[in-house]
Amino acid sequence: xxxxxxxxHPFPMHVSVAEAREMLATLLPExxxxxxxxxxxxxxxxxxxxxALVSHPSATESALDGIAARxxxxxxxxxxxxxRLKIVGESRAGMPFDGRxxxxxxxxxxxxxxxxxxxxxICPVEELADGGPEHVHLLRPAFPADVRPEGGxxxxxxxxxxxxxxxxxxxxxLAVSLGHARLPVRRKLRVALLSTGDEVIEPGLPLQAGxxxxxxxxxxxxxxxxxxCEVIELGHAPDSPASLQAAIASAGGADMLLTSGGVSMxxxxxxxxxxxxxxxxxxxxxxxxxxxxAILGGWNGLPVFGLPGNPVSSLVVFHVIVRPAxxxxxxxxxxxxxxxxFRGLKDKxxxxxxxxxxxxxxxxxxxxxxxxxxxxxxxxxxxxxxGGGVQAGDVVDVVLL
Numbered sequence: 001x002x003x004x005x006x007x008x009h010p011f012p013m014h015v016s017v018a019e020a021r022e023m024l025a026t027l028l029p030e031x032x033x034x035x036x037x038x039x040x041x042x043x044x045x046x047x048x049x050x051x052a053l054v055s056h057p058s059a060t061e062s063a064l065d066g067i068a069a070r071x072x073x074x075x076x077x078x079x080x081x082x083x084r085l086k087i088v089g090e091s092r093a094g095m096p097f098d099g100r101x102x103x104x105x106x107x108x109x110x111x112x113x114x115x116x117x118x119x120x121x122i123c124p125v126e127e128l129a130d131g132g133p134e135h136v137h138l139l140r141p142a143f144p145a146d147v148r149p150e151g152g153x154x155x156x157x158x159x160x161x162x163x164x165x166x167x168x169x170x171x172x173x174l175a176v177s178l179g180h181a182r183l184p185v186r187r188k189l190r191v192a193l194l195s196t197g198d199e200v201i202e203p204g205l206p207l208q209a210g211x212x213x214x215x216x217x218x219x220x221x222x223x224x225x226x227x228x229c230e231v232i233e234l235g236h237a238p239d240s241p242a243s244l245q246a247a248i249a250s251a252g253g254a255d256m257l258l259t260s261g262g263v264s265m266x267x268x269x270x271x272x273x274x275x276x277x278x279x280x281x282x283x284x285x286x287x288x289x290x291x292x293x294a295i296l297g298g299w300n301g302l303p304v305f306g307l308p309g310n311p312v313s314s315l316v317v318f319h320v321i322v323r324p325a326x327x328x329x330x331x332x333x334x335x336x337x338x339x340x341x342f343r344g345l346k347d348k349x350x351x352x353x354x355x356x357x358x359x360x361x362x363x364x365x366x367x368x369x370x371x372x373x374x375x376x377x378x379x380x381x382x383x384x385x386x387g388g389g390v391q392a393g394d395v396v397d398v399v400l401l
Contacts, residue, residue, distance in 0.1 A: 011281040024325040027303040031186040043228040044185035050161035053179030055151035069106040071121035082137035122146035192251035194234040196261040216260040261309030264293040290369035291317035310369035344389030353378035
């Protein structure tokens with residue numbers, strides 16, 4: 001098989017990053033809903049809106065350790081003229097005070113404990129002085145602001161979480177607080193993963209001159225798992241059409257095939273040739289650096305996204321194109337001031353590795369697509385739009401790594 005020419009193809013060439021994301025997303029299947037125990041929900045996508053089954057807090061409570069009192073009884077309190085109150089009981093989490101706080105009285109209270117009837121304010125323990133076994137001196141007034149009202153966070157029946165949310169650790173914790181022990185989530189996307197190349201070998205084997213360890217497959221597998229996918233490991237295939245076809249045939253049950261290597265302009269880039277000559281191609285090449293040779297297509301109805309073989313290119317394309325399409329979540333970027341210039345490219349969006357120091361981002365240094373160490377050491381990808389350029393002092397968009 002020979003490398004294709006750069007024109008005359010019946011499919012789009014040199015698409016934008018945004019177009020590549022959208023085209024991949026349209027090929028992915030709608031995922032069914034399943035209900036899982038809360039302990040298995042981390043990293044999943046919420047499939048339905050979630051209502052609170054209870055209110056939180058479930059009772060009006062204290063935000064501090066201290067005493068609960070009537071605000072009116074404490075307004076004149078100061079370090080120079082403390083107010084003396086009688087201690088009539090104690091309220092702690094799980095063991096509330098049953099009585100009522102009257103004039104000149106208070107109750108010792110602890111964070112999260114229900115506020116006793118009659119009390120409407122809290123004075124923290126740091127502003128109290130010992131007044132004997134039954135009394136306490138307030139060195140400043142008790143404040144109603146230190147009372148957490150019942151339902152102040154959310155109320156029973158309130159829709160708190162919306163379908164489509166990625167369930168991070170704080171969101172899983174929130175779902176538990178809402179009263180849910182099981183959650184409706186989208187089925188995990190099943191992604192078959194295949195690395196290619198005669199030079200690629202398994203980690204741990206003796207490395208010969210010209211060989212490389214299969215870092216792409218390990219890194220991509222980790223990124224797929226971080227994206228909430230179920231990974232179907234197809235291993236590694238050498239550079240031959242027959243080996244590639246046999247490997248692809250073992251991807252049964254997958255929703256998508258993700259490959260690395262074999263998609264550029266070389267004589268032995270057979271993954272590209274298989275898709276062009278025997279499969280289907282949605283696009284070939286993206287206007288970005290690193291990662292331009294990426295290809296999207298299909299094989300017997302299975303969506304196939306081919307990543308470049310260079311490790312930096314492979315992982316950057318996954319980060320800015322594949323992951324957003326798989327998760328339905330946009331690339332998370334923020335704006336920082338550039339401490340150094342960043343080179344622009346005439347017809348490509350550049351994603352240069354950068355280091356963040358004191359709220360500014362500077363050029364990492366070597367930007368070659370084979371320098372995997374740079375992705376480990378860098379903090380962010382600095383986005384330089386097509387035809388642009390960045391000078392020191394400019395505000396730039398960066399994607400955190």
